[in-house]
Amino acid sequence: MKNSSAMRGGAIILVILIMLSLSVFGVLAMVSAHADYVLTQKRASWVARYYELDALGQKELLAAREAAEAGDFYDLDIIDSEWELDGFLAAKTITLPEAEIRVGNLKLKQRQQELRIVLEYVGGGMLRVVEWAQMQESFDFIPDENNVWIPG
Numbered sequence: 001m002k003n004s005s006a007m008r009g010g011a012i013i014l015v016i017l018i019m020l021s022l023s024v025f026g027v028l029a030m031v032s033a034h035a036d037y038v039l040t041q042k043r044a045s046w047v048a049r050y051y052e053l054d055a056l057g058q059k060e061l062l063a064a065r066e067a068a069e070a071g072d073f074y075d076l077d078i079i080d081s082e083w084e085l086d087g088f089l090a091a092k093t094i095t096l097p098e099a100e101i102r103v104g105n106l107k108l109k110q111r112q113q114e115l116r117i118v119l120e121y122v123g124g125g126m127l128r129v130v131e132w133a134q135m136q137e138s139f140d141f142i143p144d145e146n147n148v149w150i151p152g
Contacts, residue, residue, distance in 0.1 A: 038106060041101070041108075042101075042108060045099070045101045045108070045110060046110065049096060049099065049110065049113055050113075050134065052096065053094060053096050053113055053114075053115045053134060054115070054134070056094050056096075056115070057094055057115045057117055057132065060092060060094065060117060061117065061119070061127075061129070064083075064090065064119055064127060065127055068121060068125050068126065068127050069125040070125075071125070073090070073121045073127075074121075088120050088121045088122075089118060089119065089120055089121075089130065090118070090119045090120075090121070091116070091117065091118045091119075091131075092116075092117050093114055093115070093116050093117075094114065094115045094117070095112060095113070095114050095115075096112065096113045096114075097112055098110065098111055098112050113134065113135065114134070114135045115132070115133070115134050115135075116131055116132075116133045116134075116135070117129070117131065117132055118130040118131035118132075
């Protein structure tokens with residue numbers, strides 16, 4: 001009789017330990033899934049802004065090509081004062097301002113992004129893209145009063 005009661009106590013302890021470990025691993029899985037979700041939202045925002053800036057650059061390139069075909073390449077700075085002309089080269093920097101996105105309780109601040117376009121007039125209404133470069137910086141974490149963990 002004493003022996004069977006000791007076995008039952010050991011089995012109960014074993015079941016409690018299994019339940020506790022399953023609960024801990026379940027919580028860890030949920031935390032990991034949430035972190036993946038936040039990272040995915042950051043990346044989606046970054047990619048959307050990248051292509052938004054690229055589309056603005058394509059519109060500027062189209063306007064410059066139309067001006068070159070019309071023979072007005074050297075009047076680009078008159079057409080649009082943001083173009084900088086230097087001989088056969090024309091340069092322009094397009095800027096997207098800072099943005100703030102919310103992912104759950106997190107606020108993410110994306111810094112200003114820039115696209116630098118440098119075009120060369122090769123004659124006959126033709127342009128050559130010399131430089132097409134985007135400068136983007138990473139996100140900043142903005143602590144919120146609802147966050148449990150605040151980095152120090």
